[in-house]
Amino acid sequence: MSQRPGTLTGSAPAPSxxxxxxxxxxxxxxxxxxxxxxxxxxxxxxxxTSEMRAAYQAMVERHEQPALPARFVVPVPGCVCHSNDPVLQAQHARRRLRECSSCH
Incomplete structure (x- = not known):
């Protein structure tokens, strides 16, 4: 029984x-x-910005905007809403990428 150099008896040869x-x-x-x-x-x-988040929270406290439900959303670096409107910023922050095709 010949054996390949560098292998143990009964073991498979290491992949190259x-x-x-x-x-x-x-x-x-x-x-x-x-x-x-x-x-x-x-x-x-x-x-x-945190100012946008605070502005929307102030609107919620004054009952001008509804509170948004908490969702599991992973922030993607560089993915931002280009609006200066805090309402759109807050609403879009709850969207997932698969839901963005309705806007873009």
Whole structure:
């Protein structure tokens, strides 16, 4: 029974470096796709400033605007509402990326 150099008796040969790279690239691509799916499902915009958030909260306290329900939204860096209206800022901050196609 001949044995390949560098292997233990009864064990499978270690994969070569050329065989490892497709696995690494494949798992990396899968991780990126999964991250994209999670961000698409749960990602949303940032509220640009704390002043905008405070202005909307003041409107809620004066009963000028309804309180927005809490939602699980992951803020995506760079995703902002370009309006200066605190009402739109607050309402859009509760939207997820998959819901943004109604505006854009």
């Amino acid at each position: 470096r050329r065989r490892r790279w497709p696995r690494i690239v494949g798992w990396s691509a899968l991780a990126l796709v999964l991250a994209g799916v999670v961000l698409y499902a749960f990602g949303g915009m940032w509220v640009r």
